[in-house]
Amino acid sequence: MLPGLLMFFIGLAGLFALAMYRAPLIAWAAAVAGYTLALQLGLGEGTLHPPVFPWWAWAGWAFAGLLFALTFDPVRRSLIAEPAYKALRRALPKISETEREALEAGTTGWDAELFSGTPDWDRLRDLPGVTLTAEERAFLDGPTEELCRRIDDWQIRRELCDLPEDIWRFIAEQGFFGMLISKEHGGLGFSPQAQSLVIGKISSRSADAGVIVMVPNSLGPGELVEKFGTDEQKSHYLPRLARGEELPCFALTGPFSGSDAAAMRDVGVVTMGEHEGRETLGIRVTWNKRYITLAPKATLLGLAFRLEDPENLLGKGTDVGITLGLIPTRHPGVEIGRRHAPTGCAFPNGPTSGKDVFIPIDWVIGGAEGAGRGWPMLMSCLAAGRSISLPAVSAAAAKSMLRHTTAYARVRRQFGLPIGYMEGIEAPLAELTETAYTLEAARGVTAAMVSQGQKPAVISALLKYASTERMRKALEAAMDIHGGRGICDGPTNYLQSAYQMMPIGITVEGANILTRTLIVFAQGSIRAHPYLLTEIEAVQDDDRKAGFRRFETAFNRHISFMLSNVFGAAFHNVTFGVFADSPEDAGLTKRWYRQLARGTRSFALVADMAAALLGGGLKKHQRTSGRLADALTELYMLSCLIKRYEEDGYQPEDLPLFEYAATASLQRFDAALDAALSDFPVPIAGPILRQLVFPFGFRRRAPSDADAKEIVRAVLQPGRLRDRITANVFQTDDPVYPTGLLEKAFLSVVANEAAERRLESAIRKGEIMRNYETDWIGDAESKGIVTPDEAGRLRETEDLVARAIAVDHFEADALSPAARHPDSQNSTHQYAAE
Structure with a gap:
């Protein structure tokens, strides 16, 4: 018995x-x-x-x-479903039309798997790797490389405060403005993966040039016309946009409607008016916009405004809704051309306004049928900026900072050794290495999703926020390690451009503070939850009978889902995830799949309880929402890390870095959940959930110092690992370029390391004196410490290092405003009107 x-x-x-x-x-x-x-x-x-x-x-x-x-359905309905339905119908706030359209925009994919608690690994593993067509690879290695070599970043940022005309012309003639426009309409028709890599490579050479190429290939007239324009709009505008004959900008943000586009005060009124000498149906629109990139040079203005139709001339009611228009900037009444000066950057950005400007109805994107459909159009296209452009810039910044900073940390010596070997420098170098590896993994996976036709609304917001925040930390680490070399601007400073641009990425396409606290989890918990959106829609259905039937089905499944998460999270956390699901053929990644599965169970439990207990109040509890957004971010990053390591072929030299990044991600995930549960808005629920998520009262540890040392020493050496994790950014060892000089010095230092060690040993012993008045290398040669051949190479290395670590300096009056190019504020986009 x-x-x-x-x-x-x-x-x-x-x-x-x-x-x-x-x-x-x-x-x-x-x-x-x-x-x-x-x-x-x-x-x-x-x-x-x-x-x-x-x-x-x-x-x-x-x-x-x-x-x-x-x-039995009648019993279950009367005891559970009906009381729940009535309570939720009273408690839930009404979803506004703009909120509904935002929730319905885009698609769910891997984010829904993370919210489910039981992810289907095939949905992740079936995504393609980072692959380009032969044409795309040729463009990245050809015109993109040439553009990078032509750019003089100091001239752009300081002397002209603009791109030179020959660079504008090259960008237009080579088709950079038409990467997302289909070949059918004269564009390059590149995949999102290719667009991402091209934008990233340009940005690694010049942040300003990267933005100028990025904007027409992100949220703007090109994509909107391609997807929603009339046949006439497509045939007229798309070829001109692709060839750079039209330079577009898109005006959405106004003084009183930044992240809250529903508060837009820009209004158009449907009316009859005169256009080109004849009476026509149109819109009289008034607007005031700011922060519009490319506006000072644009020839075509995309404009978002609220449309009213008091006489119902369009047959859509009096309040038509947010509408998008296409307005040539030379059109009478359009005020445009003045510039903002964002953090010393040179890309054109400025305001635009107009008062009672009459435009024909044909200038609405999609024509009369497109009136009032602006918000769904914007939500549908928002993935480009959030999923492709900004993550591309962030990943490229982290990779280029890693490449340059590892070179600098190897050639710069203090206390007789490279500063990269000092433990104080190892810590930020390890963080920089992990950031570059992780951001590239997330960039590649997300671009693959978009390339497959997905429009990942939640993931796009998550990645925009996470990538730009981590770019900030990467740049701060690079600046800290470079010290004075990084903060003194000049022609040879390769950090300042990205550092000055950093706050812009954090601010645009949805400010990070609001993206983290109001969008990623607050919307994600509804959009990606398996049942919540259906329940909310059912509860708010005006047809109560039909709504209740939908609610009952979803609610019954939701109860099973909740029980599954409670017991599943408890079981996997007690058993440390050893029984969690993983692919059969995972190999070296099997244990990480299991830890990811364990994490998703815990997250699904806490996310579900937060949504159920807080309901509409989730928007008010933004600290909790932000912490859960952080937890979701780490689950997504770990997914991308596993995917990348597998796609890279399980490279043995990458394993320590992969495991370092994965360990750090899990530790941050635990910390985010711990913070959310420590101050959970429902006092009783927090401790109960904590026992299920942290049954033994401790969290995972961060990577060890020994792990950090291992990966840092690996990237301080030239070789396959360093090249692979910094691939697809501008790289050169041509000393004409500041970064090329640094790379050449780095390679020379490593190649002559043995002779350098003997020389340093002799100097420490007092056998040789090193100062500006002595030829210490010649003394070492005469004493047999180094050979004549080694002495020659050491002299070359010394010269390269001295030039690479030198800091720019100027005549006293050279930095005055008058020393700038006298026509820098008046340059025009000459060829755009040709």
Whole structure:
């Protein structure tokens, strides 16, 4: 007979199994009845006897009976579904039309798997790797490389405050402005993966040039016309945009409607008016916009405004909704051309306004049919900026900072050794290495999703926020390590351009503060949750009968989902994830799949409870929402890391870096959940959830110092690892370029390391004196410390290093405003009107 303790654990295991695998109620009823009967018969005591009926037996049979009764729809409906439906209908705030359109825009994919708690690994593994067509690779290695070599970043940022005309012309003539426009309409028709890599490579050479190429290939007239324009708009504008004959900008943000586009005060009124000498149906629109990139040079203005139709001339009611228009900037009444000066950057950015400007209805994107459809159009296209452009810039910045900073940390010596070997420098170098590896992984995976036709609304917001924040940290680490070399601007400073541009990436396409606290989780918990959006829509359905039927189906499944997460999270956290699901052929990544599966169970539990307990109040509890956004971010980053390591072919030299990044991601995930539960807005729920998520009261540890040293020493050496994790950014060892000079010095230092060590040893022993008045290398040669050949190479290395670490300096009056190019504020986009 079974001992009582074993009987207890068998029952507990059965309970866990039923919950984790979402067993139907009839199975629960049968299990409770069977377990109660077994206890009554004395199976747990080792002796079989006639059934007894103490209080717990009556309770067990009553509970089994209740579960059995709940298998009948009328009983379950009256006891559970109807009270829940009525309570939620009273409690949930009405979803506005703009909120509904934002929630319905885009698609869900891997984000829904993370919210599910039981991810389908095939959805991640079936995504293609970072692959380009032969044409795309030729463009990246050809025109993109040539553009990078032509650029003089100091001239752009300081002397002209603009791109030179020959660079503008080269960009237009080579088709950079038409990468997302289809070949059918004269563009390059490149994949999102190719667009991402091209934008990233240009940005690694010049942040300003990167922005100028990025904007027409991001949210703007090109993509909007391609997807939603009329046939006439497509045939007229797309070839001109692709050839650079039209330079577009898109005006959405106004003084009173930044992240809250629903508060837009720019209004158009449908009316009859005169255009080109004849009476026509059109719109009289007034607007005031700011922060519009490319506006000072644009020839075509994309404009978002609220459309009113007091006479219902369009047949869509009086309040038509947000509408998008296409307005040539030379059109009478358009005020445009003045510039903002964002953090010393040179890309054109400025305001635009107009008062009672009449435009024909044909200038609405999509024509009259497109009136009022502007918000869905914007939401549909928003993935380009959030999923492609800004992550591309962030990943490229981190990779280029890693390449330059590792070279600098190797050639710059203090206290007789390269500063990269000092433990104080190792810490930020390790963080920089992890950031570059992780951001490139996330960039590649997300671009692959978009290339497959997905429009990942939640992931795009998550990645925009996470990538630009991590870019900030990468740039700060690079600046800290470079010290004075980084903060003194000049023609040879290769950090300033990216550093000055950094706050812009954090601010645009949805400011990071609001993206983190209001969008990623607050919208994601509804959009990517398997049942919540259906329940909300059903509760708010005006047809209560039909709405209740939809609600009941979703709610019943939601209960099983909730129970599954409670028991699944408890089980996997108690067993440290060793029984969690993973692909059969995972190999070296198997344990990381299991930890990811364990993490998704915990996240799904906490996310579901937060949504259920806070409901519409989730928007108010933005600290909790932000912390859960951080947790979701780490799950996504870990997914991308696993995907990248597999796609790269399980490279042995990458394994320490992969495991370092994965460990750091899991540690940050635990910290985010811990912070969310520590101050959970519902006091009783926080401690209960904590016991399920952290049953042993501790979190995962961060990577060790030894792990950090291992990966830093690896990237301080030239070779396949360093080249692979910094691929697809501008690289050269041509000393004409500041970064080329640094790279050449780095290679020379490593190649002559043995001779340098002997020389340093002799200097420390006092055998040779090193100062500006002595030829210490010649002394070392004469004393046989180094050979004549080594002495020659050491002199060359010394010269390269001295030039690479030199800091720019100027005549006193050279930095005055008058020293700048006198026409820098008046340059025009000459060829755009040709």
